[in-house]
Amino acid sequence: MPDVDTLRAALHTVPDPELAESIVDLGLVKHIGVGDRRVDVVLIPTSATCPMGDLLIEDATAALRVACPPGWAVEVTFDWDTPWHPGRMSPALQLRFGWNI
Numbered sequence: 001m002p003d004v005d006t007l008r009a010a011l012h013t014v015p016d017p018e019l020a021e022s023i024v025d026l027g028l029v030k031h032i033g034v035g036d037r038r039v040d041v042v043l044i045p046t047s048a049t050c051p052m053g054d055l056l057i058e059d060a061t062a063a064l065r066v067a068c069p070p071g072w073a074v075e076v077t078f079d080w081d082t083p084w085h086p087g088r089m090s091p092a093l094q095l096r097f098g099w100n101i
Contacts, residue, residue, distance in 0.1 A: 010067035027088025
């Protein structure tokens with residue numbers, strides 16, 4: 001059974017298609033759940049019109065499938081109601097982007 005840290009590490013390899021930064025470092029990962037032979041992940045889009053949302057979900061799903069045993073269900077969805085803000089980013093990325101929160 002994969003644990004949350006293993007799944008987070010898999011998601012860390014997924015770049016945001018527009019910013020080319022890890023979705024983990026950008027603070028897009030809201031929830032990682034591990035259940036009975038399934039993984040559920042909720043992402044927060046950086047904007048309400050996220051034009052690359054489908055690609056982001058596909059890439060995250062593919063990375064999670066590699067980290068999971070064969071036959072596990074993987075579902076990645078967006079939480080469109082939670083607003084993203086720069087404070088969700090890792091401190092190193094905030095500093096690099098000049099958004100010291």
